[in-house]
Amino acid sequence: MTQQEQLKMFRTMLEQRVAELTFATRRRDAIVIEKSADELERRLGAAARELAVRALEGETAKLREARAALRRIHDGSYGTCLECGDEISPKRLKALPAAECCIVCQEARDLGQSELPVAA
Numbered sequence: 001m002t003q004q005e006q007l008k009m010f011r012t013m014l015e016q017r018v019a020e021l022t023f024a025t026r027r028r029d030a031i032v033i034e035k036s037a038d039e040l041e042r043r044l045g046a047a048a049r050e051l052a053v054r055a056l057e058g059e060t061a062k063l064r065e066a067r068a069a070l071r072r073i074h075d076g077s078y079g080t081c082l083e084c085g086d087e088i089s090p091k092r093l094k095a096l097p098a099a100e101c102c103i104v105c106q107e108a109r110d111l112g113q114s115e116l117p118v119a120a
Contacts, residue, residue: 006090007073010073010078010093011070011073014070014097014098017062017097017098018066018070021060021062021063022063024059025056025060025063062098065098065100066097068098068100069099069100079093081102081105082100082101083109084102084104084105086102087102088102089102089103
């Protein structure tokens with residue numbers, strides 16, 4: 001598969017993801033507050049709303065990531081690690097099309113390190 005074909009494939013995947021997440025973030029029925037005289041029902045409702053809010057926050061974050069990846073495709077920087085500038089492996093991009101970092105830099109981010117680990 002040529003690089004142009006791969007890029008087109010990733011663009012299509014990301015556009016589909018954006019459409020799915022856009023639809024998902026519009027569904028906010030679970031956040032509606034219903035009045036209840038029963039204390040247990042109020043607490044259960046509050047817990048359900050909290051879960052719905054967290055799910056919505058997660059979907060919104062994924063939507064931002066997918067849109068950012070589409071912008072990188074548009075500006076020609078897609079597939080380049082934002083931390084170190086190396087190429088992100090096509091295998092990683094197939095698994096996670098919105099990836100903005102190579103696996104080494106992502107692991108460093110996940111560990112809370114601001115810089116790449118120094119080889120000994």
